[in-house]
Amino acid sequence: MIAPDAPRAQPEGLHRPHDTSPLIAVRELSKVYPTAKGERVQALSRISLDIAQGEFVSLVGPSGCGKTTVLRILAGLIADYTGNVSVSGKALHGPSREVGVVFQDANLMPWRTALANVLLPAEVLGLNRQAARARAQELLAMVGLEGFERKLPGELSGGMRQRVAIARALIHDPAVLLLDEPFGALDAMTRDTMNVELAAIAARSKKTVFLITHSIAEAVFLSDRVLVMSSRPGRIVEVIPVQLPKPRGLDIIADPHFAATVLRIRRLLDGDAASGLPSIAH
Amino acid sequence: MSDAAAPELPLAPPRLPALPAWLRARPELALTPLVCLVVLACWQAVVRLGLVSQYVLPAPSDILLALAAGIGSGLFLQHGLVTLAEAATGFGIAVCAGLVVGTLVAEVRLLERAVYPYLVMLQTMPKIALAPLLVVWFGFGASSKMAVAALIAFFPMLVTTIAGMRATDQGRLDVLRALGAGPFRRFALAKLPDALPHIFSGLSIAVVFCMTGAIVGEFVGASAGLGYLIVQANARMNIPQVFAVLLVLGCIGVAGYALVQGLRRRLLFWEPKQEMSRK
Numbered sequence A: 001m002i003a004p005d006a007p008r009a010q011p012e013g014l015h016r017p018h019d020t021s022p023l024i025a026v027r028e029l030s031k032v033y034p035t036a037k038g039e040r041v042q043a044l045s046r047i048s049l050d051i052a053q054g055e056f057v058s059l060v061g062p063s064g065c066g067k068t069t070v071l072r073i074l075a076g077l078i079a080d081y082t083g084n085v086s087v088s089g090k091a092l093h094g095p096s097r098e099v100g101v102v103f104q105d106a107n108l109m110p111w112r113t114a115l116a117n118v119l120l121p122a123e124v125l126g127l128n129r130q131a132a133r134a135r136a137q138e139l140l141a142m143v144g145l146e147g148f149e150r151k152l153p154g155e156l157s158g159g160m161r162q163r164v165a166i167a168r169a170l171i172h173d174p175a176v177l178l179l180d181e182p183f184g185a186l187d188a189m190t191r192d193t194m195n196v197e198l199a200a201i202a203a204r205s206k207k208t209v210f211l212i213t214h215s216i217a218e219a220v221f222l223s224d225r226v227l228v229m230s231s232r233p234g235r236i237v238e239v240i241p242v243q244l245p246k247p248r249g250l251d252i253i254a255d256p257h258f259a260a261t262v263l264r265i266r267r268l269l270d271g272d273a274a275s276g277l278p279s280i281a282h
Numbered sequence B: 001m002s003d004a005a006a007p008e009l010p011l012a013p014p015r016l017p018a019l020p021a022w023l024r025a026r027p028e029l030a031l032t033p034l035v036c037l038v039v040l041a042c043w044q045a046v047v048r049l050g051l052v053s054q055y056v057l058p059a060p061s062d063i064l065l066a067l068a069a070g071i072g073s074g075l076f077l078q079h080g081l082v083t084l085a086e087a088a089t090g091f092g093i094a095v096c097a098g099l100v101v102g103t104l105v106a107e108v109r110l111l112e113r114a115v116y117p118y119l120v121m122l123q124t125m126p127k128i129a130l131a132p133l134l135v136v137w138f139g140f141g142a143s144s145k146m147a148v149a150a151l152i153a154f155f156p157m158l159v160t161t162i163a164g165m166r167a168t169d170q171g172r173l174d175v176l177r178a179l180g181a182g183p184f185r186r187f188a189l190a191k192l193p194d195a196l197p198h199i200f201s202g203l204s205i206a207v208v209f210c211m212t213g214a215i216v217g218e219f220v221g222a223s224a225g226l227g228y229l230i231v232q233a234n235a236r237m238n239i240p241q242v243f244a245v246l247l248v249l250g251c252i253g254v255a256g257y258a259l260v261q262g263l264r265r266r267l268l269f270w271e272p273k274q275e276m277s278r279k
Helices: A067-074 A114-125 A129-142 A158-170 A188-205 A216-222 A250-254 A256-273 B003-008 B021-025 B028-048 B060-072 B075-107 B109-124 B127-138 B142-166 B170-178 B183-220 B226-235 B239-267
Strands: A022-034 A040-052 A056-060 A082-087 A099-102 A176-180 A208-213 A225-230 A235-241
Touching (some): A022 A067, A040 A208, A056 A067, A056 A216, A067 A208, A099 A158, A114 A158, A114 B183, A158 A176, A176 A188, A208 A216, A216 A225, A235 A256, A250 A256, B060 B239, B170 B183, B183 B226
Parallel strands (some): A056 A225
Antiparallel strands (some): A022 A040, A225 A235
């Protein structure tokens, strides 16, 4: 996961990711959508961002600001953009093996067991069967689904399905994990639990994570840095570092720095209309 | 319901003897055969009392005798196998053609634009009207009956395959696209299995339609088959045998339908447990 010559250095909990060259580099990224009426809508306008190896970065913004477009470009699902996007120093043209994606919905194949769903990328990419199988078992155990290998998605809860989707995104050992509002469809309680688990998974797998969310609290809780986007056209208005030690527990919500960071982002998003009250989950 | 209230209800309904548990859970297990017995008894009575001419409506007992005779002599088996072979071949052709054409129409935008209007036109036309023409083209043997069966069963397969291919979950396709899976991988891993519920709806219609096609083909002109047998018996006013053949046809139809449903349960084990559920 980490290049052999990369300075794999800092003591636990002390993230200084800018020491290495960025794993994801986005320069002057713009995207225009044609509408049905023949107009052109500027979805993204000259976005630049860097994500370093091992970093956890979130992108927050209002609905329709183009944050999902950013993720779909990084996932290789949108090809007609302008600007430069590179992952691990290689220019990104189409889907990359370096990237694992978790979508808003788990998008599991309902006819495959949890284990077979996790193995899907291994089949598509033609990885060694036995090694993939062992790794899939490990990943399912890591996301807390040991013993559920033979269950069909229909027999799993929403949270469990999203855990399977996370394990699936990690099976081919990508450098980056992209998450598009992965817990948006879950209830608030499950969502909190899943966020704690996601933090643990990110720490254990040592993956670089790029999370799209509209929940400010979620972004602050999980991230090293939060990128704040505004809409029409979609652009990054501010980059906010989160200076809270890791690992973080849910009680960090009571930390004044947490509240102050949430409030700062909220003000950026709402402009003058800021209520001054940080919302807890969303 | 209290005891004190009981004396004030002198006409309290008498308690029925306790029914066995299986009957209380599924009363239809007793009711369905009961309906059949009552109808048959009435039918038998009406005919035996002379209310309806025996030539028009034979008594159930006569039909059963004709059925036994037809099965015993091997007549029904001989002609039944002919019809079954015609219908099964037609079904096979219809299923293959429907799956291939349906997939192509759903996947290739240009093809869809070119042929879809004609498919709709053919779809709205009564295909049975083509049966005489097909007999002229394919002769009086089995092949013309296969052609009619295939033609009639083709359209439900086509329409459901197109609908199924269009119903593919985009999220699952995104997962595969993000992995760089090509069109054939996407078809095999997501589109086809996702289309199966629709395709099975088509199969259960087609399996019934192909029998209709074979029989209609035999009506138009044949020297063997259950449809031929019906026409012959009808002409000789052997109405009990007509009914007996209808019974045989009904049994074949039910068997075909059951076969498709059995296959559906095996292949669509992941579907939410609801009979004939459609998304």
